Amino acid sequence: MRKSSLMVLATVATLFIVSWIFKGIALEDIYESNYLQGFLLTFSAFLTLSIMSFLYKDNPFYKFSEHLFVGVSAAYAMVVGFWTTIVGNLVPRLSESLSNFFQIPYQEGTYNFFYYLPVIFGLMLLMRLSKKHGWMSRIPLAFIIGTTAGLNFIGYLRSDFTNQIAATFIPLLGAAGEWKGIGDFFSNLSLSAGGQLVMMLSNWVIFLGVFCGLIYFFFSREHTGLFGKASRVGIWILMITFGASFGYTVMGRISLLVGRITFLFKDWLGIIS
Amino acid sequence: MLLLTFSDIGLIVTLVIIAAGLGLILKLALKGKEIDRRIIFIFIFFSVASPIIFQIKFSEKATAVVKSIYDKIDNLPEGSKILISFDFDPAMAPEVQPMAIVLGRHALIKGHEVVFMSLWTTGQSLLTEIINEYILPDFPEKQEFIDYVTLGFKAGNEGVLKVIATDFKKMFPVDNNGRPLDSIPIFDGVKSCSDFDLVISIGGGKPGPKEWILFVTDPSNIPMAVGVAAVIAPQMYPYYPAQVLGIMGGVKGAAEYESEFIGNYERFKDMKTPGLLTMGPQTLAHTVIMAFIIIGNIIYFRKRKKEAKS
Numbered sequence: 326m327r328k329s330s331l332m333v334l335a336t337v338a339t340l341f342i343v344s345w346i347f348k349g350i351a352l353e354d355i356y357e358s359n360y361l362q363g364f365l366l367t368f369s370a371f372l373t374l375s376i377m378s379f380l381y382k383d384n385p386f387y388k389f390s391e392h393l394f395v396g397v398s399a400a401y402a403m404v405v406g407f408w409t410t411i412v413g414n415l416v417p418r419l420s421e422s423l424s425n426f427f428q429i430p431y432q433e434g435t436y437n438f439f440y441y442l443p444v445i446f447g448l449m450l451l452m453r454l455s456k457k458h459g460w461m462s463r464i465p466l467a468f469i470i471g472t473t474a475g476l477n478f479i480g481y482l483r484s485d486f487t488n489q490i491a492a493t494f495i496p497l498l499g500a501a502g503e504w505k506g507i508g509d510f511f512s513n514l515s516l517s518a519g520g521q522l523v524m525m526l527s528n529w530v531i532f533l534g535v536f537c538g539l540i541y542f543f544f545s546r547e548h549t550g551l552f553g554k555a556s557r558v559g560i561w562i563l564m565i566t567f568g569a570s571f572g573y574t575v576m577g578r579i580s581l582l583v584g585r586i587t588f589l590f591k592d593w594l595g596i597i598s
Numbered sequence: 599m600l601l602l603t604f605s606d607i608g609l610i611v612t613l614v615i616i617a618a619g620l621g622l623i624l625k626l627a628l629k630g631k632e633i634d635r636r637i638i639f640i641f642i643f644f645s646v647a648s649p650i651i652f653q654i655k656f657s658e659k660a661t662a663v664v665k666s667i668y669d670k671i672d673n674l675p676e677g678s679k680i681l682i683s684f685d686f687d688p689a690m691a692p693e694v695q696p697m698a699i700v701l702g703r704h705a706l707i708k709g710h711e712v713v714f715m716s717l718w719t720t721g722q723s724l725l726t727e728i729i730n731e732y733i734l735p736d737f738p739e740k741q742e743f744i745d746y747v748t749l750g751f752k753a754g755n756e757g758v759l760k761v762i763a764t765d766f767k768k769m770f771p772v773d774n775n776g777r778p779l780d781s782i783p784i785f786d787g788v789k790s791c792s793d794f795d796l797v798i799s800i801g802g803g804k805p806g807p808k809e810w811i812l813f814v815t816d817p818s819n820i821p822m823a824v825g826v827a828a829v830i831a832p833q834m835y836p837y838y839p840a841q842v843l844g845i846m847g848g849v850k851g852a853a854e855y856e857s858e859f860i861g862n863y864e865r866f867k868d869m870k871t872p873g874l875l876t877m878g879p880q881t882l883a884h885t886v887i888m889a890f891i892i893i894g895n896i897i898y899f900r901k902r903k904k905e906a907k908s
Binding site for chain 1: 636639642643646647650651653689691692693719720751752753754756760771772776811812813816817827828829831832836837840841847848849850876879880883884887
């Protein structure tokens with residue numbers, strides 16, 4: 326290890342210990358185990374700063390935090406999966422003695438032979454670890470993929486296809502499809518978001534946006550003339566959509582940064598209330 | 599007399615520093631000097647950290663897409679049944695936790711019967727924390743099992759939703775504490791999700807709001823509202839208003855709801871508004887990002903012009 330690396334490591338370790346002691350003293354009146362809480366808070370702050378240090382450049386602290394996060398997440402998911410899926414869902418329906426063993430209430434009257442199928446499939450999935458019997462894992466995998474595809478197919482077809490098409494058939498005259506003539510329109514003219522004019526404009530944007538967007542993806546005809554202009558509008562609609570998505574993504578990332586900085590300032594350093 | 603608050607002074611100082619810094623960067627860039635990407639990170643950090651320290655807030659007004667959720671909860675008759683699913687983890691919490699808190703408060707103050715649940719393993723602890731630390735202290739008169747109940751986390755993702763869409767008790771025979779649902783007053787007359795007056799999913803991953811729409815509320819025509827992480831919000835808009843009655847997208851949605859809520863309920867006028875507080879850093883960070891986009895474009899067009907001349 327280089328001398329500079331050792332210096333950095335020693336500095337970080339010293340800062341960590343100093344922070345731990347100060348935090349422990351600060352928490353004396355709040356927690357009985359103040360030094361343990363102080364350690365946990367300091368360690369959380371260390372991990373946060375380690376992850377953020379990647380913005381400067383890749384470094385061992387970042388690597389350590391990243392690996393720790395992946396490891397802990399995987400372990401947590403496995404433990405929770407066992408206790409909630411196998412113990413929580415399967416065991417109470419399978420066996421009274423096993424339920425007693427895990428100290429969870431047995432669901433009487435729910436016994437069904439088919440509940441053994443997931444047990445068998447689960448064991449077959451684990452065969453993946455064996456070179457000789459690995460082929461057995463393909464059967465439950467095929468079942469999982471088939472079932473998921475079947476379940477999702479109906480849901481997506483209804484909610485993301487037919488209902489979406491239906492939602493595009495919107496009144497272009499009148500806010501709720503009740504067009505009472507041009508006189509009534511101007512008499513009740515309002516620029517509020519829920520007003521007839523804004524609603525109509527909104528419906529026209531949806532109608533033209535969908536129409537021109539579809540034209541852009543229609544490649545059986547050359548995009549020239551009026552068709553080309555509509556296609557061009559389609560591109561603009563798509564670009565504005567992507568821009569809005571990007572804006573939302575930035576907002577999401579900033580929110581996460583706010584969460585971490587608030588933790589550092591409030592919980593760790595205590596400079597804000 | 600002009601009185602400046604601590605936040606106002608903070609805002610002025612922050613804006614002056616950011617403007618001066620950006621001006622300097624523009625000057626350097628126009629001279630043809632490279633700007634290190636880490637300079638941008640420092641600006642973003644400063645524009646986020648400063649509003650947090652100075653508690654800079656901006657006013658918000660509920661837009662139609664958020665207001666419709668507020669109006670729905672506000673106009674439901676007292677004692678209506680609302681199901682709120684906390685489908686998120688700690689990583690998503692800064693964005694969606696403010697929504698969960700304000701929705702829970704609103705539902706309880708209107709006297710609705712609220713059922714809390716989660717489809718995410720990590721949602722369980724967040725659910726408990728939000729209810730016990732943020733919502734219930736404001737409602738000491740509310741009784742568990744009569745005014746609200748916590749079902750906790752249930753493994754099975756879409757499988758859970760497919761089952762509760764037709765038979766709630768088959769998937770949740772007991773609540774979070776092992777009490778049978780048959781003995782909980784809130785569940786009197788509840789057979790499936792169709793018996794709820796409103797279903798709200800707060801999240802942004804899978805399973806989350808989209809799965810609720812696909813497997814529960816759309817097939818059964820149940821009124822549905824969603825509170826989603828910003829990244830997911832654009833995917834939710836096609837469902838509005840036919841398939842979901844309202845959307846809260848990211849902290850902006852949460853801030854709008856909080857603003858509407860504290861504006862109408864005197865009792866909560868001084869409550870903590872994490873959504874509104876997060877909009878300060880959001881506004882400044884977005885301003886800085888836009889400034890960098892403009893600076894980048896100025897440099898690009900000047901460079902192109904120079905190249906064309908030469």
